[in-house]
Every structure is written in C-alpha cells, then in structure tokens.
Amino acid sequence: MADQPAQHTVDLLRRTAAAHPDVDAFVEAGGARISFAAWDRAADGIAAGLARHGVRGGDVVCLMLPSSIRYMLCFQAAMRLGAITSGLNQRLGRAEIEHIVGSARPAVVVVDPDGPQPPPGTRVLAWPELRGFCTEPAPDLPALHRDDVVVLCWTGGTTGRPKGVEFDHDNLAAVAAAAGPLSAPLDRRLSPLSFAHVGTMTRAWDEIGRAITTVITPARWTAADALRVIAAERVTVAQGVPTQWELMLRHPDLATTDTSSLRLAATGGSRVPVDLVYRIRKELGIPVINRYASTEAAVISGTRPDDPDEVIIGTVGRPGAGIEIRLRDDAGAEVPTGAVGRIQVRSAAVMRGYWRDPEATAAAIDAEGWLTVGDLGTFDEAGNLRVVGRLGEMFVRGGYNIYPIEVEQVLAEHAAVVQATVVARTDTVLGEAGVAFVVANGPVGGDELKAWVRERLADYKTPDDVVLVDELPVTPLGKIDRRALIARTTGLAR
Known part of the structure; x- marks a missing residue:
C-alpha cells in the first residue's frame, strides 16, 4: 500500500515515478535528461536486456561507463534482477581495473564501444547492445529483499589494493535517513563525483525517495562548466571538494553567473581552508556545511547550516541521524574530550562487509558492530568531531x-x-x-x-x-x- 514504507529501492522508484512522473531524475551536462517515470520504465527494459544476456540474481554487473543517464539505467536494471552493481571509475589505472575485475568476477562488464575496456577474457556488453531494450517489457523479476546486496564499491587503495565494500537496500535507506540538511524534497543537486564513487552509489534511496534531481557535471570537471550548469539547471545544492570551490570562486564567470537558486553549499573530502567558508558565504550568500564519511561508512557526520564558522572550518560536525561515533585509544579504552583517539562508527549505514573477505571484515567491524574507520580524531566540548589525520599519516x-x-x-x-x-x-x-x-x-x-x-x-x-x-x-x-x-x-x- 502507498502509505506503507517502501520494501526496497526498486519499490521506492516505482512510487516516486507515480508521484512525480515528470520531475527530472538526471540531467547531463549537454542537456539530455530523464524523468523519474521514464527512468523507471526504461530500467525495466534494460533489465530484460541484461537478463537476455544471462544476468541473474547475485551476479555482479560492472559498469565501465561515464557518469551518465545510461549508467543509472544499468544500475537500476541490475537491481531489479537482484544483481549487484559495481562501478569502475574510468580514471583508474590498468592494474587497478584488473584487480577489481578479478576480485568482483562480474557476469558482464557494460562499456561504451569507444571507451575504456576491461582486461582480456572479461565478458563485455557494449551499451548500444542494451540501448534498444529500453522500450521492452520487464522480464519476470525475482522477489527482492531489503538485505540483498545491491552495491559493491571499492576503497581508494591508498594503503594497499582496493577492497570491495558491500551495501544492501537497508544500508541505502540508512544513508538517506542521515542525509540531514544536504537533502530536501525536489532539490536539484550538482554532482561532481564519479558515479562509481560511494558518494553516489549509496545515495539512491535518498535521491529517489525525495525526488531529487541529480545534475551531472562533465567528466572533466572545470569551474566554468560547474558555474554554467548551476545557472542553467537552477541548482539548489552545489557540492565540491575545497579545491573545486576555490576554483569556482576565482573564476571570472562567477560575477555574471545567476546563483540565486542555491540554498546550500556542501564540501568535504579534504581540509577546508580557513577563509573558504567566509568567501563562499560572501560571494553566494548561502550557508556552507562540511561533511565526513568513508567508503565503509557512507555517512558519518556533518556540520549544520547555522554552525559558527570555526565549527565548519575546524570540525566535521556531529553524527547524522541514527549514527554513533566514539574514540578509543590503542588499548580500546575511551579517550577524554580533547584527546586523540581512533574513530569508530556504528550505524545501519555501515557496510555489510568486505567482498569475499570475512577476515578483513572481522578486523574492521567488532562483534558489537563498531567499525574502526582508520582516522584519528578528537571531540570538542560541544560534541563536534575533529579529524586530525589517518592512522598511517601520523609520524x-x-x-x-x-x-x-x-x-x-x-x-x-x-x-x-x-x-x-x-x-x-x-x-x-x-x-x-x-x-x-x-x-x-x-x-x-x-x-x-x-x-x-x-x-x-x-x-x-x-x-x-x-x-x-x-x-x-x-x-x-x-x-x-x-x-x-x-x-x-x-x-x-x-
């Protein structure tokens, strides 16, 4: 029934497609767009195409596609078959791609004919072979369950070879519940991240449930393109790492760009320079929030729009809804306020585990569900978390x-x-x-x-x-x- 909670992400999209059929779901930089109703309909057809090519529940489907409408059609189609989607960032090196494909063992890798290709011996399906299925009826779809794994993301590999990170429908719902001020119904949100990134792959419930339009920047991000898209698509939430914001603020086009649609600026993923927040507020006249997450915990904490500048600059705010954070020393004991400790997180948004690696999972998540993130931090008197570095960065x-x-x-x-x-x-x-x-x-x-x-x-x-x-x-x-x-x-x- 309509008043009952959605059972899984596919069910959620069907509801949003019925309630907001004409709202843009995705808009590409060149102006191509697809509504929620069209996305829902075409995903059924693409699911038929994937099924025709042998994809079944529990299989991995790797997407070696740029951030695009076709990427999301394949993502939602695989989800309908009970398959697991793993994005392959097109900026990865050959050795990284070979490792991920070898670990994921995909049933198929969807590619653009003229784009990057997976290692020899991999079963490849070119997008044009699927595109014609968009108008086909849905195949017989399996029963889906909230604990079905639907997303396989990969760690950055900064301390070793990338590890696969599993998320199910419940994880995606928990990410949406903790979105806080970043998400509001019918937002139009600028997305500078690769769709293969955890910051996009785990946001499906949030974006579908709130009928949020995702506005995609070009694959090669530039400040000029970002400003142009903000004005042309009436973006309400602009996201970017501090360097991207710095480049936008310095760009000469800013003076003539209509930014009146913006309600919020979001940053994270890097240190926030002291004067950056002041300048964003001055130039754009909107609040700024600073967010903190990891691949294994897709959402952890964030500042609030009304936080003072020193909180936004010096901390990553407080836990999101349903999220617990604690700091522990090397012996596992609680550290006092102001002292440095290992950051641990517990929530329904924490990964199910590492792909086919129970030993690594057990090492990262203890018996009580606490994930050791790998960062070091302190709490201030107000409970704001300050990240002081990664365990491997301290010297x-x-x-x-x-x-x-x-x-x-x-x-x-x-x-x-x-x-x-x-x-x-x-x-x-x-x-x-x-x-x-x-x-x-x-x-x-x-x-x-x-x-x-x-x-x-x-x-x-x-x-x-x-x-x-x-x-x-x-x-x-x-x-x-x-x-x-x-x-x-x-x-x-x-």
Whole structure:
C-alpha cells in the first residue's frame, strides 16, 4: 500500500515515478535528461536486456561507463534482477581495473564501444547492445529483499589494493535517513563525483525517495562548466571538494553567473581552508556545511547550516541521524574530550562487509558492530568531531607525534597558499621529518611558510622542508595521493 514504507529501492522508484512522473531524475551536462517515470520504465527494459544476456540474481554487473543517464539505467536494471552493481571509475589505472575485475568476477562488464575496456577474457556488453531494450517489457523479476546486496564499491587503495565494500537496500535507506540538511524534497543537486564513487552509489534511496534531481557535471570537471550548469539547471545544492570551490570562486564567470537558486553549499573530502567558508558565504550568500564519511561508512557526520564558522572550518560536525561515533585509544579504552583517539562508527549505514573477505571484515567491524574507520580524531566540548589525520599519516619527529592535518590547516591560513599537504620523510637524526608540499597563488618562500607555522604551533611541528609545486597529485577518486608525495621525498632524506 502507498502509505506503507517502501520494501526496497526498486519499490521506492516505482512510487516516486507515480508521484512525480515528470520531475527530472538526471540531467547531463549537454542537456539530455530523464524523468523519474521514464527512468523507471526504461530500467525495466534494460533489465530484460541484461537478463537476455544471462544476468541473474547475485551476479555482479560492472559498469565501465561515464557518469551518465545510461549508467543509472544499468544500475537500476541490475537491481531489479537482484544483481549487484559495481562501478569502475574510468580514471583508474590498468592494474587497478584488473584487480577489481578479478576480485568482483562480474557476469558482464557494460562499456561504451569507444571507451575504456576491461582486461582480456572479461565478458563485455557494449551499451548500444542494451540501448534498444529500453522500450521492452520487464522480464519476470525475482522477489527482492531489503538485505540483498545491491552495491559493491571499492576503497581508494591508498594503503594497499582496493577492497570491495558491500551495501544492501537497508544500508541505502540508512544513508538517506542521515542525509540531514544536504537533502530536501525536489532539490536539484550538482554532482561532481564519479558515479562509481560511494558518494553516489549509496545515495539512491535518498535521491529517489525525495525526488531529487541529480545534475551531472562533465567528466572533466572545470569551474566554468560547474558555474554554467548551476545557472542553467537552477541548482539548489552545489557540492565540491575545497579545491573545486576555490576554483569556482576565482573564476571570472562567477560575477555574471545567476546563483540565486542555491540554498546550500556542501564540501568535504579534504581540509577546508580557513577563509573558504567566509568567501563562499560572501560571494553566494548561502550557508556552507562540511561533511565526513568513508567508503565503509557512507555517512558519518556533518556540520549544520547555522554552525559558527570555526565549527565548519575546524570540525566535521556531529553524527547524522541514527549514527554513533566514539574514540578509543590503542588499548580500546575511551579517550577524554580533547584527546586523540581512533574513530569508530556504528550505524545501519555501515557496510555489510568486505567482498569475499570475512577476515578483513572481522578486523574492521567488532562483534558489537563498531567499525574502526582508520582516522584519528578528537571531540570538542560541544560534541563536534575533529579529524586530525589517518592512522598511517601520523609520524613521529624526534619523539613527538605530528598530525599532518594540523600543520596543513595552519599553512592554508596563509594568504598565498592554495593547497598544502604534509608527509614524512626519513631522517637519520630525528627518525622522521615533515615535508610540506605547497601550491601557492603568489610569491612566497619556504622560509616564510616555516616561520608562519612556527609562530602558530609548537616549533617541532614546523615542516623541515617546504616544496613549492604547481599542483598536487591525486588518486583516481580525487584524493591527494600521499604515497606519490612520499615517493618525492626520497631525495630530501638525510
């Protein structure tokens, strides 16, 4: 019945298609769009096509497609068959793709004929072979259950080979429940993330249930394109990592772009520079929120629109609805307010587990359901969480613990600094020493930046080396590639 909760994500889309048939579900950068009713109808047909090609419940369907309407048609179609969808980010390297395909063992990989291709020996299905099924009737569909795995995302591989992360319908519903101010009914939300990213793949319940329009930026993001799309599609929520926001604020088109439709700016996934929040508010006249999540826990915490600037800049806010966060020391004991501890999360939005890896799952999630995220953090007196770095990022300089994020935030306060990342290098006297890689927008020297940090932090936290670079390397998921930077410190070791 209509007044009963949806039983699963497919049921939810059928309800939204009936209630809001003409609302755009997805809009591509070139203007192509599909309504919720058309998405629901075409997904039935694509499900028939996948079934014709042998896809069954429990199979994995890999999508090696760009962020697009066709990607989401295949995602929803596979879901109807009880299959599991795994996106393959098109920026991944060949070795990463081979590892993921080898681990997922997909029944089929859907590709564009002229796009990237999976390793030889993989069963490939070109999109044009499926496109003609859009108007076909649905095949006989299996009964779906809320605990069916529907999404397989992959960790960034920053500390090893990527691991598959499983989510079911209940996980997606929990992500929607914790969306907070980021989501409102009939929002038009700019999506700068690859659809293969956990930040998109786990948002299906949220976006479908609230009839949110997802506006897709071009595969190669530019500030000019983002601003153009915001105005043309009357975007209400604009999302981006701090670097993207910085580039939009600096772009000359901002002065003539109609941004009056915006109600909220969202950022996350990186350190938020001190003056960025002020400038977004000044230039756009809207609130800013800072969000925190991980691949294994698709939603964790976030700031609120009415939080003071120091909370948005210095913390990742408080837990979302239905989410618990705690901090523990190496022995598993609770740490006091203000002390650094390992971040642990418990909620229905936490992954079911790692794909075909029960040992890794047991190591990450304890018997009480607490996931150790891998980050270190502190709580302030108001209960806001401050992330101070990853377990593997902290280094010891002459016996003192250094948390790179603390130094990076201070460097970011300097007017000439656009981005800064701090890593450790080997040092024969100190054991480890800090190296700051800095992208600057004006004349500034390493000695000046060292003095800037020394005036604001303990002297031992001052970087031993400052390396000015034109840009910082990033992983295929858009995060700073710390391993690549560490490799660059070899010549500095002494």
